[in-house]
Amino acid sequence: MLRSARTAQQSSGCGRKSVGSMTVRFADFTFDSAQRDLLRRGKRVHLSRKAFDILALLIARRPAVIGKRELLDEIWEGRAVEEENIKNLIAELRRALEDSSETPRFIRTVHGIGYAFCGDSSFEPSTWAILWEGRTIPLARELVIGRAT
Secondary structure, three states, rough: OOOOOHHOOOOOOOOOOOOOOEEEEOOOOEEEEOOOEEEEEEEOOOOHHHHHHHHHHHHHHOOOOOEHHHHOOOOOOOOOOHHHHHHHHHHHHHHHHOOOOOOOOOOEOOOOOEEEEEOEEEEEOOOOEEEEEOOOEEEHHHHHOOOOO
């Protein structure tokens, strides 16, 4: 069983970190974190709440590898969780995305470490983001200051 290292933070009332609002396209899919939707060619793809949260984190941090410990901290908020839960949710995501662990198009496994989103993707034009130290960080539109050009 794995346990999050963030138990003190959980007891202080701090909740899960948010990845922010983002709309991202990859292959036939549109991922909209604000609406909590994953669409394939405009049709909703069902995901459990935890699977959606994992996908949101993987997309937000792409192409970085997210370790199992960090998944626990971010998704399970410090609760004791069997590692098998992570594997089952990744399998759910791969089924929904018609992906494969052998030849991944979207989610790759880094054995002994964690998972990474590896698909070609792009933000929707209405989504604001900054690129900082190789990471794409989505921003809420109302927080962007400056010229529109």
